[in-house]
Amino acid sequence: MPAAPAARQLDRARSPLAVVGWALAAGSYGALAAWGLQDTAPALWADRALVLAGLGALPAPVALLSGLTTPTHAVTRRFLGQTGASIFSDAVRSAWLLVATLLAVPAGFLLASFSLGLDAVAAQRGAAVLSSGVLGAAIASMTLLAAAMATIAAGTQGAWRAAAGVGFGPPEVAPLLYAPALAFLAGLIPAALLTALWNAAPQVLSAERAWAATAIVLVGSALSARRRCARLAPQVHRALLVIEQAHATPFALAEEAPQPPRWLAAQETSVQFLGRAWVRRYPASLFVSVLIALAATLAVGPKTAPESVVILCFAATLYAGTRGLGLLLAGPELSAAAAWLGGRSDTLRAAERSLALRLTTPAITAIAAGWTSGAWGGAAAGLLGGAVTAALLVRLGHRAVAVWAGRLGLAAAMLLVAGLG
Amino acid sequence: MNAPLAARQVHKSWLDQPILRGIDLDLAPGTITVLLGANGAGKSTLIRILSGELIADRGAVKVDGHTLGEQDDKARAKLAHVAQSPPLAPFLSALEHAEAMIGWRGLDPDTTLARLRTHAEALQIGRALARPTRVLSGGMRQKAALCLGLAAQTQVLLLDEPYTGLDIRSALALRQLLQARRDEGCAILVASHLAESALAIADRAVVLSRGQLALDLDAAALAAFNDDARAFERAVLAAMDRGDAAGGE
Numbered sequence: 099m100p101a102a103p104a105a106r107q108l109d110r111a112r113s114p115l116a117v118v119g120w121a122l123a124a125g126s127y128g129a130l131a132a133w134g135l136q137d138t139a140p141a142l143w144a145d146r147a148l149v150l151a152g153l154g155a156l157p158a159p160v161a162l163l164s165g166l167t168t169p170t171h172a173v174t175r176r177f178l179g180q181t182g183a184s185i186f187s188d189a190v191r192s193a194w195l196l197v198a199t200l201l202a203v204p205a206g207f208l209l210a211s212f213s214l215g216l217d218a219v220a221a222q223r224g225a226a227v228l229s230s231g232v233l234g235a236a237i238a239s240m241t242l243l244a245a246a247m248a249t250i251a252a253g254t255q256g257a258w259r260a261a262a263g264v265g266f267g268p269p270e271v272a273p274l275l276y277a278p279a280l281a282f283l284a285g286l287i288p289a290a291l292l293t294a295l296w297n298a299a300p301q302v303l304s305a306e307r308a309w310a311a312t313a314i315v316l317v318g319s320a321l322s323a324r325r326r327c328a329r330l331a332p333q334v335h336r337a338l339l340v341i342e343q344a345h346a347t348p349f350a351l352a353e354e355a356p357q358p359p360r361w362l363a364a365q366e367t368s369v370q371f372l373g374r375a376w377v378r379r380y381p382a383s384l385f386v387s388v389l390i391a392l393a394a395t396l397a398v399g400p401k402t403a404p405e406s407v408v409i410l411c412f413a414a415t416l417y418a419g420t421r422g423l424g425l426l427l428a429g430p431e432l433s434a435a436a437a438w439l440g441g442r443s444d445t446l447r448a449a450e451r452s453l454a455l456r457l458t459t460p461a462i463t464a465i466a467a468g469w470t471s472g473a474w475g476g477a478a479a480g481l482l483g484g485a486v487t488a489a490l491l492v493r494l495g496h497r498a499v500a501v502w503a504g505r506l507g508l509a510a511a512m513l514l515v516a517g518l519g
Numbered sequence: 520m521n522a523p524l525a526a527r528q529v530h531k532s533w534l535d536q537p538i539l540r541g542i543d544l545d546l547a548p549g550t551i552t553v554l555l556g557a558n559g560a561g562k563s564t565l566i567r568i569l570s571g572e573l574i575a576d577r578g579a580v581k582v583d584g585h586t587l588g589e590q591d592d593k594a595r596a597k598l599a600h601v602a603q604s605p606p607l608a609p610f611l612s613a614l615e616h617a618e619a620m621i622g623w624r625g626l627d628p629d630t631t632l633a634r635l636r637t638h639a640e641a642l643q644i645g646r647a648l649a650r651p652t653r654v655l656s657g658g659m660r661q662k663a664a665l666c667l668g669l670a671a672q673t674q675v676l677l678l679d680e681p682y683t684g685l686d687i688r689s690a691l692a693l694r695q696l697l698q699a700r701r702d703e704g705c706a707i708l709v710a711s712h713l714a715e716s717a718l719a720i721a722d723r724a725v726v727l728s729r730g731q732l733a734l735d736l737d738a739a740a741l742a743a744f745n746d747d748a749r750a751f752e753r754a755v756l757a758a759m760d761r762g763d764a765a766g767g768e
Contacts, residue, residue, distance in 0.1 A: 367622025375610050434606035437572075439616060439667070440596060440623035 121202040124232070127154055128206025131228055132221070136214045144296040147224040151231025151289045154203070155282060199236060200316060204229050223303055226312040227292050233316050235285030241323040242281045246273035247337035248330045288315045368441060368449035375432055376453060521584055523548050523674040523706040524569060524598065529578035531564055538564050540730040542578070546675060546706035551697060553717035554710040555755055556727035562710040563603065565727065566679045569708070570600035583674055596624060598675035603683060605664030609653030613639075613663040616652075620671060631670050638666040641692040642685075658684035669696055676700060676707045682716055694720050714755045715748040726755055728762025 131150045138146050204225040211221035250273055292311065295303045303311075327334075362373045436446055522545040529542040538561045546552055556562045567573040569580055571587040571594060580587045585594035607616060617635050621628050639645045642662040644655075652660055661684050668676060678697075682690050697720060701707055711717050717724055721741055726734035734755065744751045 367619055370622070371608075371611070371615075371619040374615055375608055431606065432608055435608040435611075435616070436619070436623075438600070438602075438606045439620040440671075441619065442592065442623075 120199070124199045124202035125206030127232070128203040128208075128225070128228060129210035132207045132210035132214060132216065132224070135211075135224060136216060140217060140220055143220050143224060144227070144293045147227040147296075148231070148289060148293040151228050152286060154228060154232040155235035155285055155289075199233055200229065200320075203232055219304070223292075223296055223300075223308045226308040227289050227296070230292055230312050230315060231286055231289035233285075234288050234319065235282055237316070237319045237323050238281035238285035239278060241326060242277040242284070243274070244323075244327045244330050244334060246277045248333040249273045250340050251333035251336035253340075288312075288319075365452075366445075366449070368436070368445040369452055371436060371441065372432065372446065372449050373453055521581075522546055524580070524582050524708070526565075526569060526580045527578055529565070529568055529575045529580065531561075531568060531573070531576050537730050539568070539575070542727075542730075542732060544569075544725065544732070546708055547723075548674070548706050549701055549704045550722040551701050551707045551709060551720055552723040552725060553721040554708060554725055554727060555714060555717055556710075556712065557759055558712060560727045560759075561730050562712075562727055563679050566600065566677050566708070566710050567602070570598060570677050571595045572600065572602075597673055598677060599668040599671040599673040600677040601664045601668040601679065601681060603679045605660060607652040607660055607664060610651050612650055613644075613648045613652060613667060616663075616667055617670060620667060624671065626672060631672065634672070635666050635670040638669050638696055639663075641696055642666060642689050643692075658686070658689075661685065662689065665693060665696075669700060674705060676705050677710075678707070679710045680712070681709060682711065682713065690716070714752040718744060718746065718748055718751045724755075726758040726762070728759045731762060733762035734758035 131147075131154070134150060135143060135146055207225045207228055208221060211224070212218075292303065292308065296308075362370055365373065433443065433446065437443070524544075524546040526542055526544045529539050529544075530537070531539040542565060544565075554562050554565065564573065568575050571580070571582075571591060574588060580594075582594040583597045585597070587594045607613075611619075613635070614632075617632060618628075620626065621631050635648070636645065639648050639662075642665065644659055644662045644666070647655055647659050647663065648666075652663060655663065661681070665678070665681055668678065676697075681693060685693060694716075697707055697709070701722070709717070709720070718741065722738045724734070724736045724741060725732050736754075741751075744754075
């Protein structure tokens with residue numbers, strides 16, 4: 099009976115402790131964001147607010163994506179149907195987590211802003227950008243997850259199935275893999291529009307209008323998502339059955355190793371061997387890197403967009419670095435396996451150098467470009483997209499996901515360029 | 520005729536404690552030689568030296584005429600070794616191991632992968648080939664390593680306690696796979712402490728005791744036991760006792 103585990107998951111999701119904890123985390127994020135803005139010139143607040151909103155919006159879809167695509171998270175994938183049901187049902191019934199976020203992010207931000215003596219109007223605009231970014235991604239995640247489950251239930255995921263290929267769990271659940279990336283892109287659109295308006299015509303985005311626009315967009319989106327999810331209830335429950343069956347029947351598929359990225363498949367044997375081990379060794383590093391980027395942004399308080407780019411590139415480099423650390427830690431076992439299979443130590447060492455160079459070059463280049471100012475900021479932003487894309491390529495090891503990662507990088511670059519005015 | 524593998528006067532000590540004392544061993548093509556001995560007799564040490572994984576203190580091992588340690592790449596390309604705890608990379612699947620092996624050894628991909636899949640089906644791990652080896656059980660890992668070793672199509676195949684952790688059906692399947700490799704001309708050495716399973720498969724049996732070969736039975740001598748496992752066990756035990764007595768003197 100598939101409803102039983104989903105119901106247990108629902109109980110956990112609705113527990114008051116979870117909602118309070120979530121609200122505290124969201125409020126802390128808002129307060130830290132205000133602290134990060136305090137040394138920034140007012141003219142650059144819009145850019146910083148968008149960057150912070152993007153950072154705040156990343157963890158949820160990234161964590162979901164990470165959980166869906168990494169072999170070490172096969173267990174997460176197996177329970178994805180239940181998690182999906184939890185999010186769906188929670189949204190339909192009361193959406194307490196969304197409400198907590200909606201209240202806590204601006205509350206934390208505004209409280210910190212006032213205590214730090216920030217400009218009141220700009221603080222309210224910033225709160226609007228942050229709320230719309232973080233909540234937009236959350237609402238979009240919920241909506242797209244439900245839509246993906248409806249697609250699964252209908253069995254019409256032909257295109258998704260082709261994109262999923264092999265190695266990312268049963269093809270039947272392929273649409274779930276792409277929902278988080280799409281949700282991130284879609285969720286940031288309101289925040290980007292607010293930022294563009296703030297930069298282009300600040301008088302239009304008065305504090306009252308900012309609040310009104312944010313409230314209308316968020317409440318409208320939440321209501322729309324709630325209504326849509328409610329309509330999808332039967333399909334979601336059918337999808338749960340499909341997901342459970344897909345994971346139960348060909349259990350081996352759920353734990354298959356992902357296919358290597360295309361560029362890696364074209365490399366010589368030693369690079370392929372090490373690269374595959376590298377991409378799977380350190381599953382949490384992307385999430386950790388995002389958190390460190392957020393912390394660095396708040397702690398350093400960069401005053402220009404290129405400086406923000408530098409911090410993000412630092413995170414991308416850290417991401418590649420943690421992969422390198424993983425490879426280093428895995429060195430003895432990989433060497434033993436390679437020797438057993440007929441590999442040679444000199445070719446393995448050369449492969450290590452080749453991989454390290456290939457994977458850190460985009461991030462290092464982006465950092466170098468980011469230190470420059472003016473028009474270079476745009477180029478740096480574009481390179482950031484390249485760096486993130488490269489990191490995701492290595493991380494995900496899948497062609498179709500890489501396409502979405504590329505689009506994500508392109509969108510990030512466009513947002514930053516738009517934010518620069 | 521050159522033996523695919525020839526060991527001469529192989530000596531090895533650990534902390535001044537002799538483990539192997541002048542082992543001479545030739546493996547003939549198209550034969551299965553079973554290496555028997557008590558726990559700690561030096562079977563695994565000998566296998567590791569024959570595979571090039573360990574270096575002998577004295578003596579030489581030649582694989583297809585290439586001396587291990589001197590022409591290491593050429594010698595090791597001719598042999599495959601499946602240890603008791605195979606060094607599989609935990610985050611890679613058996614198929615990915617096979618792809619690396621194909622690249623490094625210059626094997627034909629189609630033939631090798633076809634063999635791998637056939638062996639995997641026989642050992643009932645066909646669907647586990649694509650899983651990272653770290654999610655496999657100990658027995659499954661052992662089977663995956665055996666499939667890789669068998670698919671390597673080498674002239675020499677060294678197996679250390681290959682039946683450990685295998686269920687009865689898989690053990691029978693492995694026996695058939697080894698016999699098929701033997702019929703293709705491969706020289707196979709199987710280290711085991713189970714005399715009964717050795718008798719079922721061996722063309723030759725050697726007993727290692729106190730670092731020396733205490734008994735060497737060819738096909739005719741093995742046939743004389745007429746599948747009487749108890750009699751064979753008694754002969755092996757007697758050889759071990761003789762070795763112990765000689766070593767204790």
